[in-house]
Amino acid sequence: MSTAAVAPPRDSRVNYLNANYGFRSWLLTTDHKRIALLYLMSITVMFFIGGAAATLMRLHLITPGGTLVQPATYNKLFTVHGIVMVFFFMIPSIPAVLGNFLVPLMIGAKDLAFPKINLLSWYIYIVGAGFTLYAILAGGVDTGWTFYTPYSSTYANTQVIAAALGVFITGFSSILTGLNFIVTIHKMRAPGLTWFRMPLFLWAMYATSVIMVLGTPVIAITIVLVAFERLLHVGIFDPKLGGDPILFQHLFWFYSHPAVYIMVLPGMGVVSEVIAAFSRKRIFGYSMVAFSSLAIAVISFLVWGHHMFVTGQSIYAGLIFSVLSFLVAIPSAIKVFNWTATLYKGSISYQAPMLYALGFIGLFTMGGLTGLFLASLATDVHLNGTYFIVAHFHYIMVGGTVMAYMAGIHFWWPKITGRLYPDGWARFAALLIFVGFNLTFFPQFMLGYLGMPRRYATYPAEFQVLNVMSSAGASILGIAYLIPLVYLIWSMRYGKIAGPNPWNATGLEWKTASPPITENFEETPVVTEEAYDYVHMPPMPSSAALAGEGDANV
C-alpha cells in the first residue's frame, strides 16, 4: 500500500508514548502498545497483591503453630494468592503485556486485527479484577483457587460468588486476546513473512491463543453453574441432590490444566528469542521447537485427569491420563534440548535477560521432571496434596513463567520505553531472584516428600527447619522482586537512550524506532530471510559499551 509514501515527514522524536497526552488518550487508546502498558500496570499491581498474600503466609509458617493469623484467615490468604496470581497475573502476563506489544511489531503490522476488541479485553480484565478485589475486601474467599464443589457451592460462607464472577469475567478478556492473536497471525503478516520465518515467540503466542480460545469458555460456564447452584440452591454439583462433584473437577481441570500451558508456553517463546539473541545463533531445530509448541497445546487438553488420581476418578481413566501426561514431557524436552544445543558453540553473553532465560531452562527442567513423579499413579498417591505439588508447580510457574516474563521485560524494555536500565542492578536482581526462589521452594520438595500437607495453617514441629528456610527464601524473593520495580521505573526517565536495536538482535521489532511510532513502521516491512539470521548481524555489544552508549539525557 502507498500510505507510507504520502505520509508527511515525521519528527523522529514522536513515538507512541508522546504522540498525545492525557488520561483520555490512554483510556480510550486502541494502540496495541499502549494497551500493553495498561496491562503491564494492572498486572503489576495484581502481582504485588498476590505477593503480599504469599509473604503473609510464609511469615505465618515460621513457627509450627502459626505466628500471624487465624487458620480461617490463612485459608483466605492462600485462596487470594492463588486466584490473583493465576487468573490476574500469570495468565495475562506474557500474552497481554509482551504479546500485545510484540505480535504486531514482530509480524510487521500496524496493529492487531481488532484494536477495539483489544481495548475491550483490558476493560473486561479490570472489571473482573474489580470483582475479585471486592471479594477480598468484603471478607475474602476460602475455597482455594480451585473452587472445588460442593464446598464452594454449598458450604463456604465467604465471598464465593463475587470471586467466581471475577474469574468468569476475566476469562472473556483472555478469550478475546487469544482470538485477536490468532486472526492477526493468520491474516496480517507482512509480505514475505511465511509461517516458518516467524520468530518462535509468535508460534508460542499462537499455540497459547488456541488454548485460550478452546479452554477458557469451559471454565467460564462451569463457574457460572457453581454460582447458579449457590444462588438457587439447586444440586448440579451437590451429591446430596444427585449432583456429581467429580464432574466439576473434570470441567475445572479441562481448562485449568491447559491453563498451565497458557502460562508457560509464552515463557518458552520469550526464552527462544532471548537464547538466540544472546548466543548469536539461529535456534537449533527451529521447526521442531515451533511444532512442539503446537504439540503441547494439543496434548494439554488430554491430560487433565492427572489432577484427579486420588479424587474418585476411575482407575482406568487414571491409567490413560498418566500415560498421556508423560507424553507432554516429549515436546517440553525437545524445547529444552534445542535451547541447550543452541548454546553450544554460541557466542554467549550474560546480560540480565540471558540470566533470566538460563534460569528458566534450569528451573523449568526441574519443575518438569518433578511433574513426572506426579504423573505416575503410584508416586502421586503419596505426593498428592503435599508441599511436593506446591514446589513442583511453583518451579514451573515462578521458576518458569515469571523468570521468562522478567527475561522478556528486560529484553524488550529498551524497545518499550526507548531507555536502557542499569545492567548491573538487573543482573544482581536476577541472581537474587534465582537464589531466593530456590531457597523458598526447594525445601518444599523435601517437606512434601516427608508428608507435610499443603493448605494447612499449622504443621508438626519437626518440619520447622525446612519451613524457616522456605520463609527466609521468600523474604529474599520478595525484596528481589522490588529491585526491578525501582530501577525499571527509574530508567524510564534517567536511563540511557537505547537506540532502535541495542542488542543487535534480529526480528522486525528491532528494525523500527525505540519506542516505536504509533503505526509501528514508517513503511510496511518486507521479510526476505528466516528468523534468527545472526550470522549476518554485528556481535552483541558488551555491557560497558551499552552503558556508555547514547546520551544520558537527564
Added chain:
Amino acid sequence: MSEVTSQHPHNLQHHFADMEQQNDSGIFGMWVFLVTEIMFFGAIFAAYAIYRSMYLPAFEFGSRLLDVKLGTVNTAVLIGSSLTMVLAVHAAQTGKRKALVFFLLLTMALGAVFLGIKSYEYYTKWEHSLVPGLRFAPTEALPSGVTVPNLEMFFCFYFFMTALHALHMIIGFGIMTVLVIMSWRGRFSPEYYAPIEVSGLYWHFVDIIWIFLFPLLYLIGGRYTT
C-alpha cells in the same frame, strides 16, 4: 490515528492493508469466536449427557413434560429466520438497500416470535411449579425410579441451556438493530457488507445450537416409543 489518504477506501480501517484483508479478518475472527462458543455450550452439553445417562428415567420423564408442539413451532420459526438472514446477506451483496432492511427486520420479527413462545413455555413451567430453585413442586405422579431432585436436575439443564440460548438471541437482537440502522442509512454496498455477513454467521450459529437443543431436550425422552 493515522491520516486517511485519498486512495484509502472509506470503510477501510487504518491498520489493514486493503479491504480484502479487513473482510477476511472479520469473517475469520467470527469463526474463531464461534469455536469458543462451541466450547462454551459444549461443556454444558457434556454435563447434560452425563447426568442424562446417570438419571435416565428422570430425564425422560422431564422431557415428556415439555411442550413438543411449541418446540416444533419454534424450531420452524428459527430455521425461517436463518433463511431470511441469508436473504439479507444476498440483498447486501447485490446492493438492494430496501430488501436488506426488510429481511433484517423480518429476521428480528421471527426471533421475537421465538422468544415470545419461549417465554410462554417458561410461564407454563412456572404455573406447574417446575422452575428449579424458585418454585419446584411437581404435581405429576412420578414414575418409579424418578426422584424430585433428579427431575429438578433435568429442569436445571432445561432452563440453563435454553436461557443461555435465549441470551445469545437477545445479543443478536442488539446486533441486528445496529445493522438495520446502518443499512437504512446506506452504509453497506456490494463492496462493503462484511458486518452483515459476520453477523449472519453468528445468527446461524445460534440457530444451530437450537437444532441440537430441541431433540436433546424435547424429542429423545422416549415419548414416541411407548
